[in-house]
Amino acid sequence: MQTVILAAGQGTRMRPLTESVAKPMLPVADCPLVGHTADAAVDAGASELIVVVGYEAEDVREFFGAEYRGVPVTFTEQEHQRGTADAVRAAQPNLSGPFAVLNGDNLYEPADIEALFEAGPSIGAIRVDDPTSYGVLSTEDGRVTDIVEKPSDPPSNLANAGAYVFPPDAAESLNVEESERGEYELTDVVARTIEAASVTPVELGQWLDVGRPWELLEANEWKLDELDRSVRGDVAASAEIRGPVVVEEGATVESGVVIEGPALLREGATVGPNAYVRGRTLLGPDTKVGHGVEVKNSVLMTGAHVPHLSYVGDSVLGRHVNFGAGTNVANLRHDDEPVEMTVKGDRVSTERRKFGVVAGDNAKTAINTTLNAGVKLAAGATTTPGETVLRDR
Numbered sequence: 257m258q259t260v261i262l263a264a265g266q267g268t269r270m271r272p273l274t275e276s277v278a279k280p281m282l283p284v285a286d287c288p289l290v291g292h293t294a295d296a297a298v299d300a301g302a303s304e305l306i307v308v309v310g311y312e313a314e315d316v317r318e319f320f321g322a323e324y325r326g327v328p329v330t331f332t333e334q335e336h337q338r339g340t341a342d343a344v345r346a347a348q349p350n351l352s353g354p355f356a357v358l359n360g361d362n363l364y365e366p367a368d369i370e371a372l373f374e375a376g377p378s379i380g381a382i383r384v385d386d387p388t389s390y391g392v393l394s395t396e397d398g399r400v401t402d403i404v405e406k407p408s409d410p411p412s413n414l415a416n417a418g419a420y421v422f423p424p425d426a427a428e429s430l431n432v433e434e435s436e437r438g439e440y441e442l443t444d445v446v447a448r449t450i451e452a453a454s455v456t457p458v459e460l461g462q463w464l465d466v467g468r469p470w471e472l473l474e475a476n477e478w479k480l481d482e483l484d485r486s487v488r489g490d491v492a493a494s495a496e497i498r499g500p501v502v503v504e505e506g507a508t509v510e511s512g513v514v515i516e517g518p519a520l521l522r523e524g525a526t527v528g529p530n531a532y533v534r535g536r537t538l539l540g541p542d543t544k545v546g547h548g549v550e551v552k553n554s555v556l557m558t559g560a561h562v563p564h565l566s567y568v569g570d571s572v573l574g575r576h577v578n579f580g581a582g583t584n585v586a587n588l589r590h591d592d593e594p595v596e597m598t599v600k601g602d603r604v605s606t607e608r609r610k611f612g613v614v615a616g617d618n619a620k621t622a623i624n625t626t627l628n629a630g631v632k633l634a635a636g637a638t639t640t641p642g643e644t645v646l647r648d649r
Contacts, residue, residue: 257373259302260347263290263360264310264334269467269599272616273574275635278312280360282472283540283557285479285520289466290360298325299366300373306347310334339439345430357420361466363475368460372421378456380419382463390415393457400455403443417463423453468599469572469614470606476555480518480536571612582624587612597630598648
């Protein structure tokens with residue numbers, strides 16, 4: 257099955273983490289987000305990966321190369337990001353039969369994608385409690401009869417999960433009209449396919465659309481939960497490693513450190529002395545968690561440093577962030593309501609009781625900085641000594 261992976265978008269809802277990184281290249285456990293999408297496709301039997309690139313395309317090209325896990329990879333470029341149908345249209349010259357389409361910023365279970373491939377023309381669906389913010393499937397006799405976008409009166413609780421298998425002739429139906437929001441929508445192609453062919457709904461067991469910073473944290477929680485213990489790096493005799501912890505070769509755990517898994521320490525990561533890492537935590541390549549630091553349920557990307565006497569909880573730190581001594585992150589509201597964050601100008605609930613901060617690449621805090629729950633630091637942002645940051649910087 258030829259599989260088109262959409263990896264061209266700018267990921268504006270993920271800012272500041274995507275100011276210079278393609279969203280599909282953000283880290284999820286041991287590889288970029290798009291790597292997990294590709295893994296699901298390869299495990300399901302994909303014959304070729306056709307990766308649609310655009311924003312920060314070179315990073316995506318470098319990650320995949322000419323083949324991925326023995327499966328050939330073809331790249332095609334979407335010059336202007338004008339919707340999902342436009343993205344698949346960029347891949348059209350490479351399509352020669354039935355084809356699947358997966359989003360490069362979604363997580364799937366391989367068994368679910370295999371079921372999708374085997375079903376012929378099909379749509380991946382997920383059951384949700386409140387379908388009003390999704391495209392919702394109408395079904396009859398085991399077939400999809402319609403998709404209704406964000407209905408006030410949903411016909412079912414089956415939400416479109418954005419995973420498809422199309423028949424060969426669908427490649428000729430990609431020239432759809434521009435939508436009200438100025439994009440060319442793949443759901444319009446799906447609607448044409450439903451009219452012309454028998455389309456099967458395939459219910460997915462687990463699925464995650466990773467569009468906002470707290471969903472990147474959730475994606476890491478999912479994949480870190482799958483870790484098996486493996487300690488290959490340099491661990492001091494007095495350090496304690498508890499549970500499913502991976503310490504890659506080239507990582508260092510110094511004296512007095514306690515690490516409670518699931519946790520992943522990538523090559524070049526250093527922890528300690530006398531530090532505490534717990535929860536589902538990813539310490540990326542060349543990160544530093546120093547003396548007297550506690551990191552809980554967080555993602556530290558390449559080169560991020562929290563050198564001493566700080567607390568970081570339920571947070572995402574971009575590349576080469578540096579937290580000054582005594583920097584403390586708040587991750588809980590006193591009223592126990594879900595933490596909110598500003599996304600593209602709107603205040604949005606993270607639906608998480610605990611959520612800390614998001615720091616863009618190269619952000620730096622001064623000593624004794626306090627960061628309030630839900631705060632974002634832009635790439636390159638700084639604070640002053642003793643500052644309490646209550647709003648996005």
